[in-house]
Amino acid sequence: MELLLSPEDKFKIESGIREKYAKVAASPEGLFKYPTGRAGLEALGYDPEILKTLPKSALDSFCGVGNPFSLGPINGGETVLDIGSGGGLDSLVAARLVGPGGKVVGLDLSPEMVARAYENLKQTDLANVAFQEFSGEALPFPDGSFDVVVSNGVFNLIPNKGRMLQEACRVLKPGGRLLIADQVLAGVLTKNVSERIDSWFR
Numbered sequence: 001m002e003l004l005l006s007p008e009d010k011f012k013i014e015s016g017i018r019e020k021y022a023k024v025a026a027s028p029e030g031l032f033k034y035p036t037g038r039a040g041l042e043a044l045g046y047d048p049e050i051l052k053t054l055p056k057s058a059l060d061s062f063c064g065v066g067n068p069f070s071l072g073p074i075n076g077g078e079t080v081l082d083i084g085s086g087g088g089l090d091s092l093v094a095a096r097l098v099g100p101g102g103k104v105v106g107l108d109l110s111p112e113m114v115a116r117a118y119e120n121l122k123q124t125d126l127a128n129v130a131f132q133e134f135s136g137e138a139l140p141f142p143d144g145s146f147d148v149v150v151s152n153g154v155f156n157l158i159p160n161k162g163r164m165l166q167e168a169c170r171v172l173k174p175g176g177r178l179l180i181a182d183q184v185l186a187g188v189l190t191k192n193v194s195e196r197i198d199s200w201f202r
């Protein structure tokens with residue numbers, strides 16, 4: 001379903017998201033209504049053996065809402081795109097799963113989040129991951145580039161959700177898999193909340 005947003009409202013939403021995630025890049029602690037960092041990863045059942053191989057700062061920067069890796073396997077040698085990669089935790093997990101013969105790209109709208117992801121990556125021995133600053137609504141890849149698209153907590157933030165879904169399907173190879181963890185709205189928002197543009201990214 002598409003919301004009819006004016007270009008001004010779309011701009012306000014994206015500016016608000018950039019402002020919020022510039023702060024989250026320093027630390028997500030206390031900025032979300034759900035557990036983040038190691039507590040979030042443990043509650044969501046991430047594989048402790050993989051987490052053990054990743055730096056503390058990568059675990060600390062996790063602010064996903066679910067565990068996309070619980071939705072299906074990622075195999076050795078595959079190519080994975082992580083949309084809204086944040087501090088990069090899911091990209092690093094995917095990089096362990098695909099191994100040295102595979103490749104992972106993380107994309108995020110926030111330059112501070114991309115910088116944080118690179119700081120986290122530098123503390124690993126992984127050579128099969130790259131991060132780029134881009135919106136999930138316009139992916140800078142040719143059709144059929146990836147075996148798997150992962151996203152965690154990003155869909156709910158995107159003004160044009162249909163466009164992101166279309167883009168994710170476009171860059172998947174035939175038979176590719178979409179592993180999406182996100183929040184859904186159950187019920188109707190009060191007028192007060194639905195009319196406030198900042199409800200989008202609070």
Ligand SMILES: C[S@@+](CC[C@H](N)C(=O)[O-])C[C@H]1O[C@@H](n2cnc3c(N)ncnc32)[C@H](O)[C@@H]1O
Nearest residue numbers: 021062063064084085086108109110135136153
């Ligand atoms: C809730 S955080 C989740 C981050 C990461 N997936 C994780 O699990 O830790 C949402 C992320 O989506 C990014 N984001 C928001 N809108 C985006 C867009 N249009 N395109 C790409 N990334 C976006 C934010 O900058 C933020 O890093």
